[in-house]
Amino acid sequence: MKFTLSWLKEHLETDASLDTILETLTKIGLEVEGVENPAEKLAPFVVGHVLTAERHPQADKLQVLSVDTGEGAPVQVVCGAPNARAGLKGVFGPPGAYVPGSDITLKVAAIRGVESKGMMCSVRELELGDAHEGIIELPEDAPTGENYASWAGLDDPVIDVSITPNRQDCMGVRGIARDLAAAGLGRLKALAEAYAPAGAQQGDMKVSDLGQRIELKPITGEGPGPNVRTEDEAGCPAFFGRIVSGVVNGEAPEWMTRRLKAIGQKPISALVDITNFVMFDLGRPLHVYDIAKLQGGLAARKAKPGEQVLALNGKTYTLDETMTVIADEAQVHDIGGIMGGEHSGVSETTTEVLIECAYFDPDHIARTGQKLTLTSDARQRFERGVDPAFLEDGLTVATLLVQALCGGTPSEVTRAGNPPTAPRTIAYDTNRAEALGGLAIAPERQKAILESLGFAVSADWQVTVPSWRRDVEGQADLVEEVIRIEGIDHVPSTPLPCVPGVAKPTATPAQMLERKARRTAAARGLNEAVTWSFIAESEAEPFGGSAWILDNPISEDMKAMRPSLLPGLLAAARRNMARGQDSVRLFEVGRRYLAEGERPTLGIVLAGNRLGRDWRSGKAQGFDAYDAKGETAAILAAIGAPVDNLQVLGDASGIYHPGRSGRFCLGPKNALAEFGELHPSVLKAFDLSGPVVAGEIYLDALPQKRAAGRMKSAYAPPALQAVKRDFAFLVPADMQAEALLRAVKGADKQAIAGVSLFDVFTGQGVPEGQKSLAVEVALQPGEKSFTDEELKAISERIVAAAAKLGARLRD
Template sequence: MKFTLSWLKRHLDTESPLDDILAALNSIGLEVEGVEDRGATLAPFRIGYVVEAVQHPNADRLRACRVDVGDGTIRSVVCGAPNARTGMKAVVALPGSVIPATGVTLKAGEIRGVKSEAMMCSARELGLGEDHDGILDLPADAPVGTPYATWAGLDDPVVEISITPNRGDALSVRGIARDLAAAGLGTLRPFAPEKVPAVYPSPLRWVIEDAEACPWVLGRAVRGVKNGPSPQWLQDRLTAIGLRPINALVDITNWFTFDLGRPLHVFDVAKVKGDTLWMRPGREDESYLALNGKEIAVTPQDCVIADADGVESLAGIMGGEHSGSDAGTTEVFIECALFDPVRIALSGRRHDLRSDARQRFERGIDAALLPDALEAATAMIIEICGGEASEVSSAGTEPAWQRQASLRFGRIAGLGGADVAPDAAVGILERLGFGVVSRDAEKVTVSVPSWRNDVAGAGALAQAPALDAAKAAAAAEGCAQVEPECDLLEEVLRITGLDRVPAVSLPVSSPVPKPALTPKQARATLARRTLAARGMMDCVSYGFMDSRIAAKFGETPETLRLLNPIAADLDQMRPTPLASLVLAAARNIARGYPDVALSELGAAYLDASPDGQAAVVSGIRTGATPRHWDAPARAIDAMDAKGDALAVLLALGVPMAALTVTADAPGFYHPGRSGQLRQGPKTVLARFGEIHPKLREELGLPGAAVGFEVFLDAVPEPKKRKKSVPDLPSFQPLRRDFAFLVDAVVPAESLVRAARGAERTLITDVALFDRYAGEKLPEGKVSLALEVTLQPREKSLTDAEIEAVGAKIVAAVAKATGATLRG
C-alpha cells in the first residue's frame, strides 16, 4: 500500500515529522517497506537566474555564465549546455550538493581558466528523466532562490507499507490515518460528505439475482459531464503511488479505491443496453473484453454485472471495455456495491485477474460506507467534470454487520504482557472507532465498527444471528466468556506499540529438551546427508511438470492436473521426483556439463486422496564417475544407482540381509538393467537402474544415465534397542572362499542367501567377490565366487569343524540353486 505524506494529511491533522510517522507505523504493525523522498534528495538544488551567458574565452563549446541563486551573490558558472542563455531560469547545484544521477559531490573549481562555483543541471542529472540535451529551462515566473523540489511539488514523500491479509481497512489512506491518530500522532479529520441533490430520475436500475455474492448495491448517474484529463493534483497523487492517470472519471474511481478503500466503477450510460443492470451468476459460453484487453470467459460460479446484451463486468474485480468511459462520455452511472469476499477471491484466482478492487473486496470492505462513498464520488465528479446528479438507484439491503466484543482488563497484562491502564485501553479502542457499550472495573464491552471485519471473527458480510447462535451454544456449555477478546487485546497492544511488549521466554517443559526433529524428519535429513556424502548435489524442484513428460514416468490422473498452472508446461503433479531430476540433468548436459549427480527428497503424487502423496528420495547420475587417484573415470552403470539406494537404506537402519532384488522395475527404466529392492515379497523399498534408452533420447540425455528412488514411507523405522555391551568376540574370524558353477540365469543373490543360512551360529557375512564366464566353462554356465566369514565364539574351530561347515554351505547352495562346487 502506497501513499504520500500530503495525502495522509488530508485525513490526519498532524505536525509530526516524517521520521516519527514512519516509526509509529512500524510500531503499530503497519510495517514500512520503503520511503521515496525526492524532496530530501533535491533539497540543495535552487532556482537560479542567468544574469549573463557569454562565450567561454578558451573553449568553443562552453559558456561562461553569471548566475543569481537568490542569496545576494552572483556566481560564476561554466556550462556546456547548448541552451544556456542570458535571462533564463535554471536549477542550480551549489558546492557540496550530491548529483542524484552520478552520486558525485560537487566542488568549486576552474574550467579552462574560468572559475566555476556552481552547476546548472539537466533532467537526467537530477534523476527526473532521460533528457540530457540541455539544462532544465524553467518558466519565467519561477521564484529565484526557492528550493526546486518545493516549487516543482517534489517534496512530498511516498511511503509504502506492508499490509497483513486481515487488515483490509488499512488498504486505505483513511484507515492508516485512523491508526496513527489512535497512536497519538494527530487527530483524525471528520468524513461526512454532504448529500448531492438529485435533479432527475436514474436512467438505470439494479436487479440482484445472486444475493449471496452481492447483498447490496447502490448506483447513481451524473449527466452533462465533460471527461478529459484529471486535475494536476489528482494526476500527481496517482502517479506518485504508481498508477497511470487515464481520464478524469477513471482517475476519480482510483482515488476512492486508495483514499477510502472503497472501489467504484463507472459505466457510460449511452453504452449500456436497456435500462437495467443485473448482479447475476455468469452463464456458460458468456465472455467479455476486460479493461486489461483480455477476453474473459465467465462461469456460473462468477458474479457478473450484465445489461440486456450480456456481461459488462466481472463484479468486484475488473470492468469491461465496452461500457467504459472515454472522451465522448457525457453521462455516467456510478456503481457502489458490496461483495462476498470468498466469491471475489475464487473468481480472481479462477481467471488469474489481479486488481486493486479485488485486493480490497477479498479482504472485506466497510459494509456501511456505501451511501457516503457514493455521495463523495458524485460530488467529486461534478466538481471536476461538471454535470448534475440523478436519484440513487439501489437493490438489496445493508447486511447486519453489527456485533460486540469484550475485553477483560486483567488479560492485557496476563496474556499480552504489557502494563496498560484500563482508561488507556478504552481510549485506544474509542480512537479506533469502537463504541463503548458498557464498562465496569473488570472489563469493557464495545461495539465493533463496520470497517473492522477482522475483529470478532466476522467477515465483510457477518450476520448478527450467527454470532448470537454461537453465544447461545457457548452459554449452554457453561462458558462465561464467549466474545473474542484476543482481537481487542491485539488492538490495545498494537497501538500501545508492539516494540514495547516485553520479550518473555517460553516456560521450560522439562530439564531435557525434546528432540527438535521428529523421527520422520530426522530420517529425511539423514538420507539427504548420505547422498551428499556420496557426491550428489541436493536439489529442490517444482512438484509439478509437463503432463506429457509426467505420463512417461507413471500414471497421470486428471485429478492431479492443475487448473491454473504457473506455466503451460507445468500443469501436472509429478508421479516421481526422478522425473524432475531427469529434466534437470538434461538441462545441465545441454549447457556443457555432462557429468552430473543430482538428488532430491520430494513428493511423488499418486492420486488426489490424503494418502496419495509419498515421500521419495531420488537421484540421477549421468556421464562418467569422477576421476580418482587410484582409478580412472568410467561410464556409470546400474550398479552405481543400486549402490546409492543401498547406502540410503543402510543409513536408515534397514538390514541388508533382509533385502531381495527383483527385476520388475517400471517401464521408464532399462528392462534388463534395473531392479527393485524389496523387504519381503510385497514391500518395495527402492528401485534403481538405467533410464530407458528411448526415454533418454526423447528427453535429451545422450549418454548413460542411471537413477534410483527410495520410498521413505515404506522403510520401516528401526526397532528401539537398549544400549548393551558391544559384541567383541574373543576369537579371530575365519574366511573361506567357495567358487560355484551355476546356470547364468540364476541370481547371485540366491547363492549368497543360501550360504548365509547354512550355519547361522557361525556365519556372520557372505560376499560375492568374483563372476566369470567364458573359456573352459560349459555354455550357459558362470562361475560365482563367495567369501564366507566364520566367527567362532566359544573356542577355536578345528579343521574338521571347518570342513563340516564348508560341506553345509556347499549342500545348501546346491539345494537352493543347483550349483556345483568348482574343482
C-alpha cells in the same frame, strides 16, 4: 499497499519523523516492507538557467548552450532538444550524475567536436513521465542552482506496507492513518478536512500543495438517477449509481497522477484515475461506464453459462453461473468487483458517465477470482471486505472529483438493494486483555484505544464494531486491537515453570527417524531443499498423477498434491543448473500424498557432474545409478534398516530407466526404497538434460525396532581371525549376482560371516550364454579354528546351494 508520506499526511496531522512512522507501523501490525524516496536518485540534478543558445557548428539539429547552474561560471552543454532556447529554465544534470531513464552516467564528452559538460534533461530521462519531445521547462521564478527534487516537491518517500488478510480497513491510506492516530502519532483528520481545498498549482512541474482536491459537500442531483438494479442479492447485495452528464475526460491533474505513479499505477485519464485514486485513498473500489456504449440499464446478476467478457486487461474470460457480473440488456460489461470490460470503458470522447459504487460479497469475489485466475486491486479489497456503510459517501467523493476535474452535472442517486450494515455488538471483559494478551491495561486506556479505532463503547462495556472491521467477531479480537496499539513490546517475558528432574523426550519415534535421516543426508554432502507440497498437474503426471486435486488452488501451478518428492527436487535442480551450478546434490524429507494417505519419505536428486575429475580421464564425470544406490544404501543403514538382509530387485517404477535402477526390499513385496537413473521422458517433462539420478526412501516402510526386552546382546568381537575362500561359478547370463550371493550366504548361516562379488567375466573359457561370477566368502570360526574337514564340508554346502540356482564351479 503503497502510499507516499505526503499522501498519508492528508489524513493524519502529525509532526512525527519518517523513521518514527515506519517503526510505529511495524509495531502495530502493519509491517513495512520497504521505503523508497524518488528524490534520492535525483539528488545531483539542479535547476539550470540557459543563458545563450547557439547553433552547433557541425550539426544542424544540435545547439551549444551556456547554462547557469548556480555554481559560478556558466557550463557549456550540447543539447538536441527542439525547445532549448536562451532564457529557458530546466533541469541540469552535471558530470557524474546517473540518469535513471537512460541508464547512463554523465561524463564530460565531445559531441561532434564540441565539449559538453552535462545534460539538460527531459521528463522521461528523469522517469517523471513519458514525455520526451523536449527538455523540461520550469517557471521563470524557479531558483537557479536549487536542488530540483526538493523544489518540485519530489522529496516524498514511498512506503510499502504488508497488509495481512484480516486488515481490510488498511487497504486505503485513510485506514492506515486511523491506526497511526490510535497509536499516538497524531490526529486523524475528518474526511471533509482531508479533502478541503488548499493551495494552488504553480507551473507545470511543481505543486505547492499536493492536497488540493475538492470540497466535500452534499450534492443536489438534477434529474432521475440511472436504471441500475441487483438481481443477485447474494453476490451483490447493494448497487448504487449516479450519472454525470457533460464531462470532459482529459488528463488528471499532476497531484493525482504523481501519487498514482509513485505507487506503481499508470495514469490513464481523469475519469479512470479518479476511481483508482479513491480506491487507494479510501479503500473504496469504483467503476465508471460510458453511457453511450450501454444498451438499457445495468443489472448485477449471475452470469449465464458460457457468457464471455473482454476485460480491461485485454483478455477474454468465459463465465459460469456462479459468477456475479454487471450487464446491460445486450452483454456483460463487468466481472463484478474484479475487473471492468473493454466495451463500456471511458475514453477521450466520453461525455456522459455512470459511476458504479457497489458492495460485492467477499466469498463470491474470492471464488470467482480463483476460477478465472484473475487478480486486481479491486478484487484484493472486495474479497477482504470493503466498508458496506461507505457506499453513499464513496459515491459522493467520486462525483465531486469528477465534477472538479471533468465538469458535468450529476443526477440523483439510484440505490438498488441494501448493504449488510447491521451493527455488531460484543460484550467485553477488560480483564481479558491480561488473560489473553499478558498485559494489564487500565479500562479507561482500553476504552480510549477502542474508540480511537472507531469502536463505540457503552458504559456497561458493550462494544459496537465499526462497519469497516469485518474481521472483529469476539472478545479475543478486541484484545488483539488493544494489545497491538498499546504495544506488544510491552508484554513482559514470563518464563514457563521449570519442572524438576530430567526432561522426558517429546519427539516421537517417527520424528526421531526423520531427524536421523535428515542429518545423515546432510552429513554425506547433500543439500536440503524444502519444496511445495502443491505442484502442477503436468508435473505430477510422469509420476502416475495426483490422487489429491485442489478445488480452489492458489494457481494452476499449485493444484495437485505431490505423489512423489522428486517433482519439487527436479524443479529445484533445473533452477540451480540454469544458474550455472555444475553439480547439484539435493535431498528433502517430506510427505508424498497417495490415495491411501500421506507417506513420510526422503527424496534424493543428483544432477550434473560429480565434484572433481575422474582420475583416469581427467574429465568431469556425470552421476550414474550406482551413485544413487550408494547414497540410498548409506542412509538406510544409518537409520537402522537391516541393509545386510535387503534384496536389490531390478523392477523399479516407470519413472526410472530400465536396467539402470532398482529397489531395496525386505522380501519381494516390502520395498524400502527405490533408486536409479531417471527415464528420459521424465527429464524431458522437467526440461532437464541427463543423466539425472534419484532415489526415494519410504520411511514408514522401515521395520519397527524391537521392544526393549527383546534387544540383541551387546556386540563382542570374535576371538579368532576369519578365514576367506574364493569361488568362481558359471551361471546363466541373465542371473542376477544378488541371487547367487544370497544362496551362498544361506548355505551355512552360522559359519559364513559375509559374501561379496569381486569379479564378473565373459569370454574365452566361458560357454556362450553363461558368465563367471567370482565371490569371496568370509568364514568366522567360533571357539576354535576350522579343521580341514570342516572347511571342506562348508565348501560343499556352498557349491550345493549355488547348484540349486543352476550354478556350477568353474573348471
